Amino acid sequence: MAVIEINGLQKSYRTHKALDSVTLTVERGEIFGILGPNGAGKTTVVECASGLRKPDGGTLRVLGMDPRTRRRELLQRIGAQLQEAALPDAIKVGEALQMYASFYDKPADWRALMQEWGLAEKKRARFAGLSGGWKQRLFIALALVGNPEVVFLDELTTGLDPDARRLTWGLIRDMRDRGVTVVLVTHFMDEAEALCDRIAVIDQGRVVHEGSPGELIDRSHADSLEDAYFTLIERTV
Amino acid sequence: MKGLGNVIAIELKLAVRDPMAAFFALAFPAVILWVKMRNGGTLPGGLPAIDALVPMLSVFVVGLASLVVLPATLAQYRERHVLKRLRATPASSTMIFGAQWAAHMLLAVLGTALLTVIGLAAYGLSGPANLADVVLAWVLGALSLGSIGLLIGALVPSGRAATVIGLAVFFPMVFVSGAMSARETLPESMRSIGDLTPMAPAVQAIRAGWEGHPVSPLTLAVMAAIFIVAGGAALKAFRW
Numbered sequence: 320m321a322v323i324e325i326n327g328l329q330k331s332y333r334t335h336k337a338l339d340s341v342t343l344t345v346e347r348g349e350i351f352g353i354l355g356p357n358g359a360g361k362t363t364v365v366e367c368a369s370g371l372r373k374p375d376g377g378t379l380r381v382l383g384m385d386p387r388t389r390r391r392e393l394l395q396r397i398g399a400q401l402q403e404a405a406l407p408d409a410i411k412v413g414e415a416l417q418m419y420a421s422f423y424d425k426p427a428d429w430r431a432l433m434q435e436w437g438l439a440e441k442k443r444a445r446f447a448g449l450s451g452g453w454k455q456r457l458f459i460a461l462a463l464v465g466n467p468e469v470v471f472l473d474e475l476t477t478g479l480d481p482d483a484r485r486l487t488w489g490l491i492r493d494m495r496d497r498g499v500t501v502v503l504v505t506h507f508m509d510e511a512e513a514l515c516d517r518i519a520v521i522d523q524g525r526v527v528h529e530g531s532p533g534e535l536i537d538r539s540h541a542d543s544l545e546d547a548y549f550t551l552i553e554r555t556v
Numbered sequence: 557m558k559g560l561g562n563v564i565a566i567e568l569k570l571a572v573r574d575p576m577a578a579f580f581a582l583a584f585p586a587v588i589l590w591v592k593m594r595n596g597g598t599l600p601g602g603l604p605a606i607d608a609l610v611p612m613l614s615v616f617v618v619g620l621a622s623l624v625v626l627p628a629t630l631a632q633y634r635e636r637h638v639l640k641r642l643r644a645t646p647a648s649s650t651m652i653f654g655a656q657w658a659a660h661m662l663l664a665v666l667g668t669a670l671l672t673v674i675g676l677a678a679y680g681l682s683g684p685a686n687l688a689d690v691v692l693a694w695v696l697g698a699l700s701l702g703s704i705g706l707l708i709g710a711l712v713p714s715g716r717a718a719t720v721i722g723l724a725v726f727f728p729m730v731f732v733s734g735a736m737s738a739r740e741t742l743p744e745s746m747r748s749i750g751d752l753t754p755m756a757p758a759v760q761a762i763r764a765g766w767e768g769h770p771v772s773p774l775t776l777a778v779m780a781a782i783f784i785v786a787g788g789a790a791l792k793a794f795r796w
């Protein structure tokens with residue numbers, strides 16, 4: 320069953336066309352990767368689907384709901400880790416998790432989540448004093464605190480050390496195994512290859528390639544997704 | 557309104573942790589009280605100065621929390637994408653406003669309590685003659701000035717701009733409305749300008765209740781009207 324259905328999605332910022340026409344479908348329980356160069360429109364797709372931006376045209380359904388008309392209801396059932404976000408400087412890790420949990424009808428146990436993501440030792444640390452990687456872990460935990468059916472993760476491993484990155488991969492697989500659908504925006508090809516069931520490559524506001532990592536590699540006669548990516552992107556420029 | 561209590565508690569902690577906010581709302585008014593009481597004495601009309609100063613300065617505290625600290629917090633949250641992150645949750649803008657208002661008003665309650673305690677302990681303050689009237693006037697003052705602060709915070713793009721605008725609105729207003737110098741000591745021309753500011757009804761109503769005079773229903777109605785108009789405008793103008 321499709322959890323996200325996007326058809327001919329368009330979005331312009333003033334005169335700049337960020338999404339020309341994006342069409343893609345994400346099935347329940349898969350890890351769906353979105354790849355593409357800087358400025359391709361990946362974040363814009365995620366922000367439209369998670370109700371943060373109003374698209375100009377096309378159709379959009381997440382869990383069968385249109386984020387434009389049933390935003391509040393949808394936000395109870397999805398979680399997002401945004402590329403661009405912050406918390407108040409003086410808030411402590413534990414306070415942030417507790418506060419975000421209180422917004423949801425059926426929240427996860429924030430203390431358990433804090434343990435799971437290795438944040439317990441930082442419970443009393445202030446947000447402003449956290450390193451980039453710790454902030455990132457906190458944002459991932461905040462994306463999950465509402466017990467979402469779909470999570471959007473926009474460049475989630477950017478800034479993580481190799482250990483934390485591997486830990487995160489394991490936890491994302493766990494999430495999928497529990498039935499959560501994951502939409503993952505990334506610039507790391509090894510990450511996409513290791514985690515994603517299917518991938519969409521976006522360039523200049525359009526989906527230019529779609530398929531499993533294996534299919535994309537075969538299609539471009541490459542050895543790895545990294546090589547495949549360069550071949551595929553080159554063909555479209 | 558899910559999570560409202562939680563957000564209020566955390567926002568209050570954040571306000572108290574912020575040295576600037578704590579200084580402005582707690583220490584600064586106490587220092588003004590001390591400076592003013594060095595001249596001490598009685599006001600024209602015979603009222604002991606302390607019995608006017610504590611209610612006046614309670615409006616000063618509410619004004620500072622509402623017009624300076626609150627808009628700066630809100631605008632800084634927008635500038636730094638704190639609001640953007642909240643927008644991806646089911647938290648509503650009404651809830652964010654309500655929590656910001658309540659947390660900053662609790663800060664003002666602390667400031668008012670501190671002034672009262674200092675007044676009682678050091679300067680022989682007489683307690684409020686009509687506590688119910690004082691509380692009603694204080695709450696309406698907090699609602700009206702708070703909604704103006706929310707409107708500033710909704711419109712202004714950056715935390716720095718909000719502080720500048722907040723101070724530019726706050727300081728002239730406290731001087732002419734009688735929140736800093738007693739109304740009976742202000743020149744007539746200044747007082748008539750001051751009466752046009754949204755702080756004047758709060759000063760009049762709280763002082764009247766404190767001294768046990770009847771509170772003019774007009775002042776209460778004006779504060780309620782400001783709250784409805786400015787609060788509605790703030791909700792309409794709000795951007796995440």
Ligand SMILES: Nc1ncnc2c1ncn2[C@@H]1O[C@H](COP(=O)(O)OP(=O)(O)OP(=O)(O)O)[C@@H](O)[C@H]1O
Nearest residue numbers: 332335337355356357358359360361362363364402
């Ligand atoms: N708020 C905005 N106002 C104006 N233009 C914007 C805005 N947000 C994005 N854009 C533009 O829209 C285009 C797509 O941006 P988007 O952030 O979706 O790209 P992206 O694929 O996520 O890029 P990156 O890999 O750098 O994160 C870019 O050209 C960007 O400059």
Ligand SMILES: [Mg+2]
Nearest residue numbers: 361362363402
């Ligand atoms: Mg992006």
